[in-house]
Amino acid sequence: MQPFAYSAPTTLEEAVEILDKHGEKARPLAGGTDLLVQIRGGRFDLDTVVDIKKIPELNEISNGNDELVLGAAVPCHKLYDDPSISKSYPGLIDAATLIGSIQIQSRSGFGGNLCNSTPSADGIAPLIVHSAVANIQGKSGSRSVPVEDFCTGPGSNVLGKGEMLVSITMPNKGDKFGAAYERFIPRNEMDIAVAAVGASIMLDSNGKIAEAKIALASVGPTPIFATKASESLKGKEPNEAAFKEAASIAKSECSPIEDMRGTADQRKHLVEVLTERMLIKSLERIGG
């Protein structure tokens, strides 16, 4: 590890200015639970670390009737400490309570998880099934990108030079909506997903599926929005046959590798098992 400078800007403009000036040599620091480990491990050779926690927009957490706005530096525990968020965004809460440990959840959040952009990130699939959008600020302006389009490869994403994530916005889908996220790990904590699945279901007034979303983690170079599996549920009765079919389609939408954490075949099998389980759980949570 080499010495680096630390800066803690208090405005977005300042932060973007510093990031733009240093390019590859600077990185934002949210909770730091990925970044500090990576610096120590030699993954980045930085001359500046930009602490973004002093910027008001990044600490915003506003839960309105229509949407939730989550500042990019809000730590996980703030979500599950708020019962109104737990009710409308259950998939998010599943992730917020399983990332790392209480210590990690007290510092780190979905912004850092998304920007770190690992295939196994536990925050990203839940954001996808909650139809989240990433709000980005750069020197020349701001833009918004659906979370499913944010990651471009292991550890890489759409953020360009000098750009940073400001917040994540998610619509409130009302009472006929349920979501869930689960990862498979061999132990009960402190592990990286071998495979993970997030799902959400919104029912119409007839009790049929108006919209469903399925997202997969740890089974491809980025978290995957399983569009075919999701589409297959539209207009169907939410029953075992429909869920099993969607699970089987989801299995074909992933492209896992084989490594120390599991084989490709094992991961595909787990996608099928977990997809069905998460759809059942999402359904159970509706109106619950």
Next chain:
Amino acid sequence: MVNVSDSKNYKVIGTNPIRHDGYDKVTGRAVYGADIKLPGLIWASIVRSPHAHAVLKSVDTSAAEKVDGVFAVMTGKDLPHLADSWIDHGEGTENVAWSSENIMATKKVLYKGHAVAAVAAKDRYVADYAASKIKVEYEELESVTNVEDATKEGAPILLEDLVGDHIGKKVEKTNIASVTRHEFGDPDKAFQDAEHVVERTFTLQMVHQGYIEPHNATATWDEEGRVKVWTSTQGAFPVRTSTAAILDMDVSKVKVTPLEIGGGFGGKIPIYLEPVCATLSKKSGRPVKAVMERSNVFQASGPAPGGTITVKMGTDKNGKLIAADTSIKLEAGGFPGAAVGAAVQCIFAPYEIANTRIDGYDIVVNKPKSAAYRAPGSPQAAFATETVVNELADLHGMDPVDFRLLNASKEGTRRADGVVFPVIGNEEVLDAAKASDHWKSELGTPMKGRIRGRGVASGYWFNVGLKSTVNLTVNTDGVVALVEGSTDIGGTRTSISMQAAEILGIPATDFRPTVGDTETAGYADVTGGSRTTYATGFAAVKAAENLIEVLKERCSIIWSLDKQDIDFENGTFFATKDPELKFTFKQLAANLDSTGGPAASSGSVDLESAGGAFGTHIVDLDVDPDTGKTDIVRYTAVQDVGTVIYPAYCRGNIQGGVVQGIGWGLNEEYFMKDDGSQANTSYLDYRMPTALDMPNIDVIMVEKPNPGHPFGVRGVGEVPICPPIAAIGDALHDALGKRFYDAPMKPGRILNVLGKISD
């Protein structure tokens, strides 16, 4: 000597006093190896091979030497490099030439992470940076990382000068360092007569002890030519022996100060850093410290061998075992010395079998040189034997505990390696397991979506004796200072003091026990082989008995009586002919100054054997047949513990062994990549169980006193890691109807055995 039959009258033995190291450890004041700071201290960083197998062509240190803040640079050529010579640690011998090559290679690198050079600099960051400037040229060779590949025709040879001893035959150009055979009766004929024969082949992967504290050493080499070492180790004296041998100096030139140790389990017996720090100190004139990174602890310390074990056992029509045959092939790592000798002694130990053959193979592979890990070799052996035993019990339609009782080894049973068992507690342990609440209970309802299964298995460890010394000094306030040379890994300062306290009739809290350095403590062999409470405790008993004689002498001065007219009982010295003349221990201590000052004594032992011990474990687990996830939901460990000195330690020690065994059974393994390197070199991916993976572990302690110890102590710490792997496999069989022959029984393997995914 104290009579074992007095056991129920003990005042100190069998109680749970506050441990002497407790306050410092819970308040963070305890000084561990890496905490030591000396004036002018500099840091070492070690350059390690990126290849699993390569010829070391050249090492160019010139760029590193020029880095600002660098004080010294060394390569393997800076170590003396002696011809083959052997040193004896009591528990295992060591070839100094190989140890030296292991500490820093000069000819070949034999595993990824093998040290080739080192730098000492003003801090660890500069040291790491300078180390990255050292240019090493390698000629890569094909690597072999398991016993099958290493023994194939045409396999690359690791050690060109290794001459294998294959049951007495000298063999050159081989990776099989030794083959041993123990034979008893006529197994081939007995198998022909057998009613049932089961033969299975098992595989196990290399696993790490997983101690939390990484290896560390700090050393100075002074102008007088003396080397001083501070380190955390399982044996200060063995570190002295090894360091002196590798640096080619007399033992008395080396002084080793052991600091608190954060776990060892056998892995902190060998040395890795001490001669390197000493050499860098010689070159720089400064104290030099090195602390391993976790990834290096995995890749370059001494894990436990994996391997392949075939076990064949046969029964007569009544279910009596009549024949057993095994070949145990364990991977030694880059240099010979897998725990196969111990595995051979343990593999059939729980059973009385008239016709037995045991072949043991010590095989070098391109992995770190394996070291001891809690009952070295026995957990691997037990996985194989106990699984076959459970299958045979099934074939006979017998309860597996009854099957074991029918076949249990007992006093007088002869093992294939020639040992005839003295008093052992195997049958008592099985009886206690059978009578336990756990064994008698219903399985209960599994968690949602899971299937519950119950399994059982036994295990054995022989324990060792060896040399120990304890010195006592009575202070005038009646407190006894106790100095011993056995490093304290698990609370032995207290378990040793308690034994002296029992003899002296004073509370354990009236002791101030210290682990001395190699120049203040009397000689002691390693803290290993479950020997410390047994052997060093024995030395404490002797020291206390000697102290009573010294104190009687002092009474005789004070009372002007003959020593033989003075007696000692229940903590009181008294004149046998005058009931008015008596002193409690404390009163006498207060009077010592007038009789020559504080009284002192010493006690030493050199014990040839120790009482071996047995365990039988029962496990209930819930397995998810769709994901392969397994949770242990109930666990009972029954163990023969001799006389319990400190019940809370004893229970904790057994629980700790069980936890490690569960990790070995379920998820832990060195996951090897095709290039011969370990993929999972962090605790994130080396999946040791976490607290959330463990149920409460019930312990049933069966007290069968060891007649070879004044209080009946048996070693406790190693047996509990032996049964879990097989017990878990048996429970999975109960749940899923399939037997498991490969460890770990991780989720992917379970799905594969169930036919749900490919291999």
